[in-house]
Amino acid sequence: MNHTRRNFLKFAGLTAAGLCVASAGSVMAAATAATEKASEKALQAKRWAMVIDTKRVGTKETIDVLAKACHAAHNVPDIPGRQNVKWIWAAGFDEAFDQPNNFMDESLEKREFALLCNHCASPSCVRVCPTQATYQRPDGIVAMDYHRCIGCRYCMAACPYGSRSFNFMEPRLHLDLAKLNKEFPTRMRGVVEKCNFCVERLAKGKIPACVEVSQGALVFGDLSDPASEVRKVLREHYTIRRKPALGTEPSVYYII
Amino acid sequence: MLEKALKGSPKYYTWIGFLVLIILGASGIYIMQLMQGLTITGMSRDVSWGFYIAQFTYLVGVAASGVMIVLPYYFHHYKKFKDLVIFGEFMAIGAVVMCLGFIVVDIGQPQRMLNVVLYPTPNSILFWDMLVLNGYLILNVLVGWTCLECDRQHLPHPKWTKVLAYTSIIWAFSIHTVTAFLYQGLPGRHYWLTAILAARFLASAFCSGPAILLLVILLTEKVTTFKANVEGISTLAKIIAYAMCVNVFFFLLEVFTAFYSNIPGHMLPLVYLFKGVHGHHELVPFMWTAVALGLGSLALLIPPKLRDNMKLLPWSLAILVIATWIDKGLGLLIGGFNPNPFEEISPYWPTGKELIVSAMIYALGALVVTILFKIATEVKQETGASQKTEISSEA
Numbered sequence: 309m310n311h312t313r314r315n316f317l318k319f320a321g322l323t324a325a326g327l328c329v330a331s332a333g334s335v336m337a338a339a340t341a342a343t344e345k346a347s348e349k350a351l352q353a354k355r356w357a358m359v360i361d362t363k364r365v366g367t368k369e370t371i372d373v374l375a376k377a378c379h380a381a382h383n384v385p386d387i388p389g390r391q392n393v394k395w396i397w398a399a400g401f402d403e404a405f406d407q408p409n410n411f412m413d414e415s416l417e418k419r420e421f422a423l424l425c426n427h428c429a430s431p432s433c434v435r436v437c438p439t440q441a442t443y444q445r446p447d448g449i450v451a452m453d454y455h456r457c458i459g460c461r462y463c464m465a466a467c468p469y470g471s472r473s474f475n476f477m478e479p480r481l482h483l484d485l486a487k488l489n490k491e492f493p494t495r496m497r498g499v500v501e502k503c504n505f506c507v508e509r510l511a512k513g514k515i516p517a518c519v520e521v522s523q524g525a526l527v528f529g530d531l532s533d534p535a536s537e538v539r540k541v542l543r544e545h546y547t548i549r550r551k552p553a554l555g556t557e558p559s560v561y562y563i564i
Numbered sequence: 565m566l567e568k569a570l571k572g573s574p575k576y577y578t579w580i581g582f583l584v585l586i587i588l589g590a591s592g593i594y595i596m597q598l599m600q601g602l603t604i605t606g607m608s609r610d611v612s613w614g615f616y617i618a619q620f621t622y623l624v625g626v627a628a629s630g631v632m633i634v635l636p637y638y639f640h641h642y643k644k645f646k647d648l649v650i651f652g653e654f655m656a657i658g659a660v661v662m663c664l665g666f667i668v669v670d671i672g673q674p675q676r677m678l679n680v681v682l683y684p685t686p687n688s689i690l691f692w693d694m695l696v697l698n699g700y701l702i703l704n705v706l707v708g709w710t711c712l713e714c715d716r717q718h719l720p721h722p723k724w725t726k727v728l729a730y731t732s733i734i735w736a737f738s739i740h741t742v743t744a745f746l747y748q749g750l751p752g753r754h755y756w757l758t759a760i761l762a763a764r765f766l767a768s769a770f771c772s773g774p775a776i777l778l779l780v781i782l783l784t785e786k787v788t789t790f791k792a793n794v795e796g797i798s799t800l801a802k803i804i805a806y807a808m809c810v811n812v813f814f815f816l817l818e819v820f821t822a823f824y825s826n827i828p829g830h831m832l833p834l835v836y837l838f839k840g841v842h843g844h845h846e847l848v849p850f851m852w853t854a855v856a857l858g859l860g861s862l863a864l865l866i867p868p869k870l871r872d873n874m875k876l877l878p879w880s881l882a883i884l885v886i887a888t889w890i891d892k893g894l895g896l897l898i899g900g901f902n903p904n905p906f907e908e909i910s911p912y913w914p915t916g917k918e919l920i921v922s923a924m925i926y927a928l929g930a931l932v933v934t935i936l937f938k939i940a941t942e943v944k945q946e947t948g949a950s951q952k953t954e955i956s957s958e959a
Contacts, residue, residue, distance in 0.1 A: 390608035390910065403906035406829075432751050438690035439679040458679050459602075459672020462690055464612040468752025470905035474612060474672065477603035497601035498672025554751040 349513030353530035355448035356427065356505055357559040358516075359541045364525035366419040371398035374422055374518040374526070381506070381517040383494045385482035393473035395503040396424040396518055404562075406551055416564070422518075422526075425450060425471040425503035426550060426558030433463035433472065442500075448531075448559060449505045457499040464500060468554050472502045531559065565713060568942040569935045575787070576938065583931045590924030593917050594669060602672060605918040610910035611901040613670070615918050618897040619925070620666035622772070622889060624743045625765060627659035627700065629773020631736035632803050638729050644796035647950040648781065650940045653708035655777050656736075658933035660701040665925040689745045696739045703732040708936075716943045740765045747900065755833035755900045758821075764814045765892075771807035772888035774800055775881040780933065782878055788941040791952040798872050801881075805865035808884060812858060815891070833899040836909060844909040847898060850890050858887035 365371055378384070378396045385393055398420040402408055405421075431450045433442050441457035444450050464472045478497045488494065492508055495501055506516035519526040529538035538561075547561040572580075597604050607614040630652030636642035637649050668674050685691050707728045711721050744762035751757070778800055784790055822830035835841055837851045861884035864870050871877065904910045914922075944950055 390610060391603055392609060399906060403908065406907070436688050436690065436750070438685050438688040438694070439676075439683045440685050441679075456676070456679055456683070457673065458676045460670070460690060461612045461672070462688070462746075464609075465747075465753065465901075466750045468750075468905055470610065473609055475601065476605075476607070477601045496673075497603075500672075551752065556751060 347511075351510045351513055351515070353447050353536075354532035355429070355530065355559065356510075357448075357529065357531035357538050357561065358505075358519070359527045359538050359545075359547060359561045359563060360422055361525045361527075361541075361545075361563045362419055362421055363563065365422055365522060368398045368420050370525075371396070371420055371422045373521055377517045377521040378503070380487070381489055381509070382492050382504075383479075383483055383489055384501075385479040387477070387479075387482045391474075391476040393475065393479065393501065395473075395501075396422055399423050404550060405548065406553075421562060423469070423471070423550075424518075424560065425505070426469055426556065426560045427503075427505055429557035429559065430555060432466040432468065432554075432556060436462045436466040438462065445507070449507055450502075451504055451507055452501060454493070454495050454499050454501065459498040459500065461500060468551055468556065469558075472500050474500050565709075565716065565939050565943065568939045572938065579934065580931065583927045583934070586927035587924055587931065590920045590927070593920045594924060597669070597917070597921060598674075602670075604915060606913050606915045608910060608912065610904040610908075611898065611912035613897055613901070614912055615893075615897075615914035615922055616666045616670035618893045619922055620663050620670070621743060621765075621896065622893045623659045623662045623666065623929075624697070624740055625769030625892065626773040626776055627656045627663060627697075628736040628740040628766070628769045629777065630656040630704070631733050632770050632774045632807070633777075633800065634729060634736075635733050636799075636803075638726070638733065642799070644793045644799060646796075647790075647793055647944070648796055648800070650708055650712055651781055651784075651937065652777060653704045653732075654936035654940060655773075655780065655933060656704045657701060657708065657936060658929045659773075660697055660704070661932050662925050662929035663697055664701075665928055666922075669921050669925065689742060689749065693739075693742050693746060696735065696742050700732065700735050700739050703728055703735055707732060712940060712943055715947055715949070718947070737766065740769050747896075752905060753900050754829040755896075758818060760814055760817060764811065764818075767807055767811035767814050768888050768892055771804050771811055772885055772892075774804050774807070775884050775888075778804070779878060779881050779885070780937070784937055784941060785952075789945050789951050790941045791950055793950065797874075797877075801865065801871050801877060804881070804884070805862070805871060808858070808862055808865065808888075811888070812862065832903050832907075836902050837895050837899045841903065842909050844902075844911055846911050846913065847895060851895055854887045854890035854895070857883040858891075861887060 365374065375394070375396050375398075379386070379394075382395060384395050387393055400420060401412065401416060404423055427448060427450050429448065431442075431444060434444050434450060437443075438460060439456050439458055441453045442450065442463050443453070459474065461474055464474060475495055475497045479495050483494065506514070506518075509516060514520070515528050516526075519528045527537050527541050529536040531538060533539065541563070542561060545563040547563050549558040549561055552558070593604075605614055605616075633645050633648050633652035637645040668677065671677060680691060680694055707725050710725050714721050741762045744765040747753070747756035748758060748761040778797065781792055781797075785792060819834065822834055832841060836844065837847050839845070840848050861880050864876060864880035865884070870880070898912050901912070902909050
């Protein structure tokens with residue numbers, strides 16, 4: 309008696325579960341049908357990361373090439389002064405890393421480092437954002453919703469890397485409107501912005517703009533995959549990250 | 565009771581007119597800020613919060629400080645504060661209104677402000693700050709208004725006001741603690757990243773807030789028939805003196821930790837503020853002024869003879885307010901953002917427009933406080949409580 313009842317319940321449960329999966333599957337298939345082509349090409353990872361070979365991109369000029377590509381792709385305005393907006397830029401060793409060394413070798417002393425959002429595993433900017441306008445995607449990218457941001461700039465105070473910029477003024481006044489990238493939105497004044505690891509390009513199966521123009525000096529890949537190129541490069545070189553003591557776990561590594 | 569705010573002397577109307585004029589005039593600059601963005605301020609990529617948020621922080625302290633009157637009255641039944649309680653509560657209302665005003669003018673997209681409520685995010689301290697500040701405003705409006713109305717009608721205060729008053733005492737500590745948490749949980753901002761910041765905030769609030777309140781009460785005595793209990797005033801001055809001692813002590817704890825540990829990150833903001841770094845000494849004269857005035861206020865407030873001298877007291881309180889304002893309204897924010905994440909100094913100074921918009925908020929607060937104090941003093945006059953004539957007839 310007991311035995312048959314248990315079997316019956318098992319059977320009923322399996323049937324119910326099967327029905328749920330089937331119906332959910334069909335709903336999802338219907339929902340994604342429109343974007344299926346894009347998602348097939350999309351690059352995916354469990355945790356995106358970047359390794360920068362500072363021996364190869366270690367001057368203002370070479371980093372400027374990356375910045376130009378990035379800023380053109382994302383319609384980043386060119387504003388003079390300290391109310392400027394920047395996604396990727398060059399800085400010296402002392403500015404980039406909090407490990408001053410009075411007697412550094414000459415090449416390192418003169419080297420410039422490409423700085424950008426670190427897409428931290430424990431991002432303090434996401435923790436403080438009062439509207440979830442800054443959020444962490446399942447693939448580790450710290451992304452932003454420019455339409456939800458209220459411009460309180462709490463994230464800028466929370467970011468220990470100075471990676472965030474605020475649109476103090478109308479950014480479109482400082483853009484060459486003829487050269488706009490129509491694939492990416494411009495922003496309005498009063499919102500914060502920063503590097504987004506090119507989520508819009510990844511969705512189309514393209515690697516980030518700065519990686520594309522770096523001639524192999526920037527490596528981009530999945531940190532959780534031991535066979536990925538970033539992991540291979542990290543195994544082979546000595547790398548450091550910015551301010552590791554703060555526990556933010558940056559996803560951008562620098563080959564020194 | 566609101567009708568009491570409508571009938572007043574020509575002096576009263578001139579003052580109200582003056583405040584309204586400032587609010588209207590300055591709102592032109594605020595509209596300009598709305599059209600052009602926060603570029604009209606001195607803020608930058610590195611110093612991304614400035615004068616507005618600093619005033620917000622200082623005024624949260626002023627709002628919380630009413631508790632220094634309400635707590636002894638309710639918890640210790642210190643009756644000498646009876647006639648001051650309503651002013652503490654009304655001052656808190658004015659201060660919270662200014663706090664909210666400074667947040668609104670600081671936000672880049674104010675029309676999206678309700679996103680904080682529409683997408684509640686408990687991991688953000690700003691979300692909690694919004695909750696506690698608005699809660700504190702409601703508590704004070706409810707308790708203050710109801711108790712005053714009852715006084716006017718010679719009725720005992722309803723029991724629920726006592727429950728809310730007790731709640732507001734605990735709440736007052738929470739508003740300034742949460743405001744400190746906005747700062748002290750941020751990695752990489754060494755000047756703020758200290759467990760004692762909330763305690764420092766409270767100590768500085770409990771001296772500067774009552775000092776401002778006492779100054780306003782002394783002024784109220786001059787322009788109305790209200791006369792505060794002399795012993796109550798001298799007790800409040802004593803509380804201010806103790807709180808200022810604790811405030812200075814807490815600051816010295818920071819100095820010791822930074823310099824004895826010799827850790828550059830902890831020392832640099834202090835060095836920048838008091839000595840200057842990399843050729844930048846914008847704040848040095850201000851910080852030393854704060855030190856001089858702060859110690860001066862202690863010298864005038866600690867000896868009972870000087871403290872109880874009613875001619876001297878307003879000056880002692882005024883210099884205390886200036887000292888604490890420089891510390892919290894200038895040094896805290898600028899020192900927190902300097903050195904910036906790149907170990908550089910990014911000087912900040914508020915622009916004229918920024919100061920005009922701030923004047924708008926301060927005038928708004930003054931207007932609220934004036935109207936509320938007017939109502940309170942009128943009711944006291946009507947009921948014959950704490951009046952100058954009463955004292956003279958006794959004597």
